[in-house]
Amino acid sequence: MTVFHYVLKRSIANKTSLLILFLFPVVAIFLPSGEYWPHLPYGYQYFGIFILFISLKLSGLILEDRMRGIAKKLSIAPISHFSYLAQNLLAYFLILVLQCLILVYGGVFFGKELYQPFWLLILFLTFSMASIAFALMWISFFRNKEISMLIFMSMISVIALIGGVLIPIELLPEVLQKVAITLPTFWLAWGIDWIIFGGEVKEFLLVNGMLILYMFLFLIIGSVKKLH
Amino acid sequence: MIASLNGIVKRYDSKLVLDYIDLEINEGQIIGLLGPNGAGKSTLIRCLTGMETVNQGNVTLFGDGKKPFQNKNKEKIGLVTQEISIFPELTAKENANFFAGVYGLKGEERKRRVAEALAFVGLAEQTKGKAQNFSGGMQRRLNIACSLVHNPKLLIMDEPTVGIDTQSRNHILQAVKQLQSKGTTILYTTHYMEEVEAIASEVVILDKGQIITKGTVQELIQNIQHEEKIKVEVSHPEEVSLANIQALPDVKQVIKDGNQILIVTSANSGHLDRILTIIKEDSGVVGINVEKPNLEDVFLTLTGRTLRDGGSV
Ligand SMILES: Nc1ncnc2c1ncn2[C@@H]1O[C@H](COP(=O)(O)OP(=O)(O)O)[C@@H](O)[C@H]1O
Ligand SMILES: [Mg+2]
Numbered sequence: 117m118t119v120f121h122y123v124l125k126r127s128i129a130n131k132t133s134l135l136i137l138f139l140f141p142v143v144a145i146f147l148p149s150g151e152y153w154p155h156l157p158y159g160y161q162y163f164g165i166f167i168l169f170i171s172l173k174l175s176g177l178i179l180e181d182r183m184r185g186i187a188k189k190l191s192i193a194p195i196s197h198f199s200y201l202a203q204n205l206l207a208y209f210l211i212l213v214l215q216c217l218i219l220v221y222g223g224v225f226f227g228k229e230l231y232q233p234f235w236l237l238i239l240f241l242t243f244s245m246a247s248i249a250f251a252l253m254w255i256s257f258f259r260n261k262e263i264s265m266l267i268f269m270s271m272i273s274v275i276a277l278i279g280g281v282l283i284p285i286e287l288l289p290e291v292l293q294k295v296a297i298t299l300p301t302f303w304l305a306w307g308i309d310w311i312i313f314g315g316e317v318k319e320f321l322l323v324n325g326m327l328i329l330y331m332f333l334f335l336i337i338g339s340v341k342k343l344h
Numbered sequence: 345m346i347a348s349l350n351g352i353v354k355r356y357d358s359k360l361v362l363d364y365i366d367l368e369i370n371e372g373q374i375i376g377l378l379g380p381n382g383a384g385k386s387t388l389i390r391c392l393t394g395m396e397t398v399n400q401g402n403v404t405l406f407g408d409g410k411k412p413f414q415n416k417n418k419e420k421i422g423l424v425t426q427e428i429s430i431f432p433e434l435t436a437k438e439n440a441n442f443f444a445g446v447y448g449l450k451g452e453e454r455k456r457r458v459a460e461a462l463a464f465v466g467l468a469e470q471t472k473g474k475a476q477n478f479s480g481g482m483q484r485r486l487n488i489a490c491s492l493v494h495n496p497k498l499l500i501m502d503e504p505t506v507g508i509d510t511q512s513r514n515h516i517l518q519a520v521k522q523l524q525s526k527g528t529t530i531l532y533t534t535h536y537m538e539e540v541e542a543i544a545s546e547v548v549i550l551d552k553g554q555i556i557t558k559g560t561v562q563e564l565i566q567n568i569q570h571e572e573k574i575k576v577e578v579s580h581p582e583e584v585s586l587a588n589i590q591a592l593p594d595v596k597q598v599i600k601d602g603n604q605i606l607i608v609t610s611a612n613s614g615h616l617d618r619i620l621t622i623i624k625e626d627s628g629v630v631g632i633n634v635e636k637p638n639l640e641d642v643f644l645t646l647t648g649r650t651l652r653d654g655g656s657v
Contacts, residue, residue: 118445122431122438129433185429189491192393192423193446194415 119200123177123207136173137211140166141218145226153284155312157228163219163240164304165276167212167247172268174208175251179261201339205248212244232311235320239307242327246300249331252338280305300330346371346498346529351401352391354384354553361387363553365401369498369531374524376544377533378639380651384553385533386426389502392531393423406497419447422496424504428487432476436467436486439475440493447494461489464522466515481512488516492523499523500531505539517543537639537651549643556646564642571596571645573635574607574616579628581605588622595619597648603630608645 128134144159144166154161178201181187190200220237223230230236258264276282278292279301285293296302307323347369354362361384369375379385390396392403394413405412406420430439440458449457462471465485470478475486488504501520505513520530520543534540540547541561548558557564578584584605586598592615597608605623609615616634623629635641643651 118442121445122434122442125438126431126433184431185425185427186431188395188425189423189429189443190446191395192418192421193443194418194448195446 117203119195119203120207123174123204124210126177127174127207127211137170137215138218141215142222144219145222145228154308156230156308157223160219160223160228160230160236161308162276162281163216164243164247164281164301165272167215167240167244168250168272168275169269170212170215171208171244171247171251172254172265174211175204175248175255176261176265178204178252179255179258179264182259183261198339201252205252208248208251209244212248213241216240216244230311232314236308236311239304239311239320239324242324242331243300243304243307246327246330246334249334249338250300253334254338256338256340275299275301300327303327303330345369345404345407346373347392347406347531348404349388349392349401350404352388352398352403353400354387354391354396355399361553362391362398365553365555367548367555369529371529372524372527372545374520374530374532374543374545376540376547377531377550378535378537378540378547378643378651379533379550380535380649383535383550385535385550386502387553388550389423389500389531389533393421393500394418419494420497422491422494422499424488424491424499424501426502426506428483430475430483430486430490433474435472435474436462436478436489437471439486440489443490444493449494457493457495461493462486464492465489465519479509479512481508481515484508485512485516488519496528498529498531500533502533503535504532505534505536513539535651537643541639547639549639549646551643551647557642561639564639565637568637568642568645570611571637571641572609572611572613573637573641573644574609574619575633575635576605576607576619576623576629577603577631577633578605578623579603579630580626583626584623585626589619592618592622597644599644599648599650601650606644608641 128137144163147157147159149157216237220230220233220240224233254268255264278288278296279299280296281301281304285296285302285305288296303323303326307320310320310323345368349365349367352362352365365388377385377388387396391398394403402409403412405417408417431442437458440461441454444454444458462468465488467482467485467489470482475483478486484504491499505516517539520532524530532544544561546558547561547564549556581600581603586600589595589607590598594610594613594615595607597606599606607619620629640651
């Protein structure tokens with residue numbers, strides 16, 4: 117588990133990273149609520165975008181390994197490509213679990229109205245998994261960390277917008293609503309609605325199931341590309 | 345035998361980068377793989393370590409030609425990459441520890457190996473320093489330490505001294521000798537012939553994807569002993585007619601190198617006088633030097649080019 121251990125070490129190796137990783141969820145707890153929409157406080161409604169952003173930032177470590185020739189050295193070491201990726205993803209997930217815990221249970225502690233906090237946590241966690249897998253797929257198309265981040269940042273707002281995270285999906289033109297279904301953020305937004313308004317368990321399972329399906333899809337595409 | 349390449353051919357698209365390479369690496373050797381930039385040295389290393397699949401031929405590692413790149417064999421190889429492959433945000437010790445862990449070392453042994461490897465490259469005092477604050481030479485040395493933590497039987501070094509100060513370079517060359525005396529086999533790649541002359545027990549010269557000669561330093565030089573290299577420093581190099589010199593019998597190579605004209609002739613051909621006459625027709629002569637051949641001259645004789653510029657004459 118050396119790779120896992122070192123991913124954690126590296127992701128908190130400087131103070132800026134540490135601040136982004138753990139101060140942000142704390143700040144997010146105290147962001148205000150909207151008047152009519154969203155029903156959750158902004159810090160919670162938009163947390164999905166933060167998760168996407170953090171996933172990509174973390175997966176930049178794999179790109180760094182590639183740029184620095186570490187990947188080359190690992191490719192001739194007795195460690196499989198699969199194990200290397202799995203340890204990376206596991207470490208990212210652990211960091212996201214901590215962030216989700218801080219946000220959700222911090223909110224509960226400070227008396228925020230979160231409707232069903234436990235299910236909210238579960239939803240954020242499945243979204244984290246899909247999001248990490250997405251990041252893995254994303255970086256497999258790039259060689260350079262900065263460029264990958266730049267294009268991602270411009271794309272992420274579009275995804276969030278038409279995925280119903282930034283504005284209610286009913287406000288979008290019908291065509292875009294159809295497109296939205298294909299985006300993971302659509303399912304996140306649906307899951308959040310379910311948590312607020314309640315509904316059948318089946319529905320919540322469907323939402324999480326879809327996110328996990330996305331995870332597998334992205335993982336397969338993302339892990340095809342070799343280390344070097 | 346530690347490793348061998350048999351009839352290796354490697355192409356990138358239609359570009360032939362390795363052209364039927366045969367190479368044997370025997371236990372205890374320091375093989376100096378010498379060649380100009382772009383000769384195919386790094387590609388040869390990538391094929392030898394299984395980083396790259398070959399188009400033809402086969403690789404044998406530790407007597408294993410069937411599955412040469414299985415973990416059992418990988419564990420016995422260390423690679424010092426041409427670029428510096430370390431984590432700048434971590435300390436020297438953490439860097440070495442990472443690679444030790446990847447190679448499966450644990451507990452006390454891991455601690456001991458990390459300390460030994462860092463001490464070996466002269467970084468015992470800097471174990472807690474962050475790599476990003478190191479000088480280029482120190483980073484190169486750390487890069488080497490990270491490739492040594494698991495005590496490889498075969499250490500492959502790809503131009504480990506590029507762009508560093510003389511002190512670090514000497515330290516590295518000494519370290520390589522010391523490793524050999526402790527039983528490590530080394531494949532050392534470089535385009536500096538002095539390094540190869542200083543440490544290699546066998547020299548392999550690679551040019552344009554082909555091994556053009558191999559042997560000990562003495563053997564290679566002896567092969568061209570019957571030749572002489574005359575260096576004439578001139579005042580107007582652009583005026584000198586190389587063709588006229590080339591036309592003399594027994595003259596093998598004529599090369600213009602800055603202010604110097606390099607002429608390779610058969611030994612004792614008695615040409616010095618005639619050569620000077622030709623040169624003096626067009627230019628003043630500033631100095632003359634007849635040198636004993638070295639590895640540079642071996643390359644020159646075989647390819648008509650100098651190692652340093654790797655190509656254009
Ligand atoms: N991945 C690659 N794709 C295409 N050409 C390559 C690739 N790697 C190396 N080459 C070419 O192969 C030749 C040998 O390169 P290399 O092995 O790096 O030489 P050296 O290490 O001796 O300087 C060069 O002409 C280089 O341009
Ligand atoms: Mg090279």
